[in-house]
Amino acid sequence: MTPIGPQLNQVIAEYATRREQAGHSKDGSAPFFVLRRGAGVSVAIIEYAFRRLRRYAGIHRDDGARYQPRLHDMRHCFAINRLTAWYQQGADVQKLLPQLATYLGHVSIAATQVYLTMTPELLQEASVRFEQYAFPEVHRD
Numbered sequence: 001m002t003p004i005g006p007q008l009n010q011v012i013a014e015y016a017t018r019r020e021q022a023g024h025s026k027d028g029s030a031p032f033f034v035l036r037r038g039a040g041v042s043v044a045i046i047e048y049a050f051r052r053l054r055r056y057a058g059i060h061r062d063d064g065a066r067y068q069p070r071l072h073d074m075r076h077c078f079a080i081n082r083l084t085a086w087y088q089q090g091a092d093v094q095k096l097l098p099q100l101a102t103y104l105g106h107v108s109i110a111a112t113q114v115y116l117t118m119t120p121e122l123l124q125e126a127s128v129r130f131e132q133y134a135f136p137e138v139h140r141d
Helices: 006-021 041-055 073-089 093-102 109-113 120-134
Strands: none
Touching: 073 120, 093 109, 093 120
């Protein structure tokens, strides 16, 4: 289960209604997202659509990297942005990591750690947190 916002929930509910009106299977084991003839939408189709959308939006890497941005990279961005926000909020990041792992669908924190690459923003927030821990007598404005 993945929490979603009210707007996405509305879009999915509308899709479900149209899907049902088109006569697609209601069986719980049937794919939810289907093509016109009822076949499930494959990962390849989703990745192709993302590549087209990325090109249309003008999003690309030109730094010589092997890969262009992938749909899966959004998970990495989400994990890093969530971690950075927790640091900025002064939250207990170690206590919250299991929640992040669960949200991402991981059984263990070790699987989530793959997503937690260092960014300048995250390094800055972690440095501030360490400074507060190591030098509690120093007052920071």
